[in-house]
Amino acid sequence: MSKLVIVGTVAFDAIETPFGKTDKILGGAATYIGLAASKFGVNSAIVSVVGGDFPKSDIDMLRSKGIDVSGLEVIPDGKTFFWSGKYRNDMNTRDTLVTDLNVLADFNPKVPEEYLDAEVVMLGNLHPQIQIDVINQMKAPKLVVLDTMNFWMENTMDDLQKIISRVDVVTINDEEARQLSGEYSLVKAAQKIMEMGPKYVVIKKGEHGALLFGNDDVFYAPAMPLREVFDPTGAGDTFAGGFTGYLTKTRNYSFSNMKNAVVSGSALASFCVEKFGPERLINLSEKEMRQRMHQFKSLTQFEIKLT
């Protein structure tokens, strides 16, 4: 079975939405990515760091999902990365209230020995220098996927450019694709980003779905229409986890199989937003996942006769 290396934050989040608010709960890009990828039964390892305040029960939970946590460093006298945010009424925009880097400030990522030969690497949203450090440790990955956000464009653009030039796929949201490329049209934005190095670009549009670009190909997976979006936190990371989990499992990195990976990521993201934090992902059954994939198919597939 092929292997997936995941780097990203493991964190505490405090979230406020129009539906309610949470205390510090489990969060972080690597957490969502790992939980989503675990649905495909692949061998995965999280490379990250937490403080002594991080509950052993959460680490045990990740381990119980088959995730290797030997690369999850614990700094006993440090504090775990903390993010707090508040969503506006439309749920599409959020304001960051607190970002405490804590142990993340001095993080030196170490990929576990048995994962240095992993085929797939998912570089979750994090300081680009850490993403570079991870890639430098890997032997010969077949597919490297990068997720990033506007914060790194504004503060560490040189490092970001470096890592972008070394990956196969960039996943990024629509506003950030526009910011990174300077193009309003997402078609043009994707082209500009591909000119920076990646062969594929996935533009995440939240409730409007996700676009996959590669060369002259384009694929558009809509998002599942939901009665209620309860908490969008982690949806993009969950997408990335479903995307890379599916590709790690199927070991086929063609455009047409990436379509399936986008659909898998979209289906998982549609669960993520149904509850606060990663709760829905943690308790998601195989049967529910299968049903959602069938719903997704009937949502998007049609049988028009073409000549």
Added chain:
Amino acid sequence: MSKLVIVGTVAFDAIETPFGKTDKILGGAATYIGLAASKFGVNSAIVSVVGGDFPKSDIDMLRSKGIDVSGLEVIPDGKTFFWSGKYRNDMNTRDTLVTDLNVLADFNPKVPEEYLDAEVVMLGNLHPQIQIDVINQMKAPKLVVLDTMNFWMENTMDDLQKIISRVDVVTINDEEARQLSGEYSLVKAAQKIMEMGPKYVVIKKGEHGALLFGNDDVFYAPAMPLREVFDPTGAGDTFAGGFTGYLTKTRNYSFSNMKNAVVSGSALASFCVEKFGPERLINLSEKEMRQRMHQFKSLTQFEIKLT
């Protein structure tokens, strides 16, 4: 061959976008609907009114597309409906600069004798009382589709509620669906609108595609990602014309065939925005339409194996 009745404005538009501006050019909901539906070779008739200032060459052009214009009344000493608008930089919002109702203010629609038994009726965006007048003349249509907009919700809500209760399908954009239903979630909005009478609701999301709701079914057709959106004017009407044109041609009003109709409407709308006004639709070849439909299929279809 089955018949399609189209009611809506035939107008002059003056349009300004970030790419340029036009003088008074051909416009109006019925114009776009008729041109789009004509691509399916159905028998269609436009019911509308223009003034003596309306060029005979435009009427001839519509006739040359196989559209019956005997229900297009000409008021020799009246002036044609005029709308002028300006799009903002994101092309998703526009400001109306001028709305001169002119001959539309006293319009009494008359459906041509040979079209009273038409199977499909497309009630384009217009005063709801005119839409009611048209429906009252029809013998026994199999499918009545209504398009409307916020202006009528704000000014003639009672009439609008009356006509909504009598149609099979409502097509409406996302913001207007929210306004009409009082629900932010589009799933809930569609349900509320279906409770008003219609069996199906199509929510148009512009560059984000279109959602079709019916009973417990939902279908999501994305919009074709374009390098450039030149002028969005008429895209919603073009969608409605493609939707009803396809249904008139195939005479199958099931949910699964409506999926195909939504795809047809979306494909046609993707042409409409490529040039100012209806120019692109007027000159659209069958071959281009066929190619776009194939592109649309590869844009949205995937082959994941489900268990």
